[in-house]
Amino acid sequence: xxxxARALDWIDTGRVYTPDDAALFEERFAGVPAxxxxxxxxxxxxxxxxxxxxxxxxxxAVLLHMIAAVDRDTPVIFTNTQKxxxxxxxxxxxxxxxxxxxxxxxxxxxxRLLAAKDATGLRWSYDPDGCCEVRKVEPLGRxxxxxxxxxxxxxxFQSGTRRALPRFEAEAGRLKINPLASWSKADLDAYxxxxxxxxxxxxxxxxxxxxxxxxxxxxxxxxxxxxGRWRGWDKVECGIxxxxxxxxxxxx
Numbered sequence: 121x122x123x124x125a126r127a128l129d130w131i132d133t134g135r136v137y138t139p140d141d142a143a144l145f146e147e148r149f150a151g152v153p154a155x156x157x158x159x160x161x162x163x164x165x166x167x168x169x170x171x172x173x174x175x176x177x178x179x180x181a182v183l184l185h186m187i188a189a190v191d192r193d194t195p196v197i198f199t200n201t202q203k204x205x206x207x208x209x210x211x212x213x214x215x216x217x218x219x220x221x222x223x224x225x226x227x228x229x230x231x232r233l234l235a236a237k238d239a240t241g242l243r244w245s246y247d248p249d250g251c252c253e254v255r256k257v258e259p260l261g262r263x264x265x266x267x268x269x270x271x272x273x274x275x276x277f278q279s280g281t282r283r284a285l286p287r288f289e290a291e292a293g294r295l296k297i298n299p300l301a302s303w304s305k306a307d308l309d310a311y312x313x314x315x316x317x318x319x320x321x322x323x324x325x326x327x328x329x330x331x332x333x334x335x336x337x338x339x340x341x342x343x344x345x346x347x348g349r350w351r352g353w354d355k356v357e358c359g360i361x362x363x364x365x366x367x368x369x370x371x372x
Contacts, residue, residue, distance in 0.1 A: 136293035137268065145288040145295065154299040155186050157287075158271075161297065162190045170297075171195040171225075172271040173260065176212040177330040179308050181219075181317040183273045183300060188219040195223045197263045197270075201255035202229060203244065203332035207321045215318065227259040244334045248350055255332075269295035275308075276301050277345070305345075 135141075149157045162170065172187055174180045174196055187194050198212060216224050233254050237243065243251040264270055275298075276285040285301040300308075312319065322330055326338035328345040339347050 135268075137290045137295040139290045142286070142288040142290040142295060145297075146286055149287065154303070155189065158186050158299055159190045161269075162187065162194055166269050166295075167191075169267055170269040170271065171197050171264065171267045173197045173199075173264075174273060175199075175331065176208055176215060176320075177273075178320045178323045178328055179275070179300075180273055180320075181215055182303075182308055182311045182315075183271070184215065184219055184221070185311075185315050185317055186299070187271070188221060192220045193222050195225055195267075196221055197225050197227065197260070199256050199259050199263070200226050200228050201259075201332050203241075203251075203255065203334055205322060205330065205333045205336070208330060211318075211320050218318065225263060227263040229255045229259055233258065244332065248335060251335075264294065267294065269297065271297045271299065273300060274298050275303050277304055 149160075152160075172184070172194060174184060176198060184196065187196070196216075200209075212224075234241075237254050238251060243254070274285055285298055287298050287301045289296040289298070311317070320327075320330060326340075327336060328339050329349055330336055331349055335350050339345065
């Protein structure tokens with residue numbers, strides 16, 4: 121681990137991150153538990169240049185709790201697509217208050233783009249990719265503009281396209297960090313219990329993965345945790361993440 125850390129000494133905090141950089145970080149933190157890894161990164165070379173992106177969904181509290189334990193001033197970005205469940209908005213506010221988050225940044229779709237591309241608000245029903253692009257991808261692009269790195273809450277168990285998820289990736293010149301990539305549902309449940317974290321109110325109603333209200337349905341026993349997202353469409357990601365399965369095309 122020490123030799124890998126020295127190999128990173130040359131990285132300029134203002135540089136464009138590459139897959140090789142991500143691989144070095146992967147080696148450096150191999151075997152390091154997620155809380156310790158976040159403590160190192162948030163107080164070390166990425167301090168002031170990193171943000172967390174959270175949907176405040178069913179499992180978001182675990183990662184946000186880890187981040188708040190290190191630095192409550194870490195920016196947390198939430199994209200309000202204006203199609204979000206009311207329960208999610210209430211949970212976001214309650215959880216942020218509970219954890220003492222001081223820098224919650226809410227981004228919304230550009231009203232000019234909505235007027236041009238989704239004036240009726242029904243684009244989700246015939247073009248979910250286009251809806252995600254204007255309501256989530258574009259606002260997140262604006263939100264991430266000041267940062268060289270960001271933290272994602274993705275887990276490998278959530279779907280087949282996330283099986284090969286690494287803890288570090290390089291996308292669009294930024295370092296993307298997935299601290300919970302190898303965590304199981306049992307790991308998450310244990311953390312919730314140990315930290316006495318509140319659950320998203322929709323989880324008990326059969327929503328293990330929660331996105332926008334029109335495109336999120338209940339999941340039946342035995343289904344993939346993300347089976348309720350965009351049900352009936354050949355779509356498994358909103359567009360802010362690319363595929364992780366070798367040989368697979370990016371998913372938008």
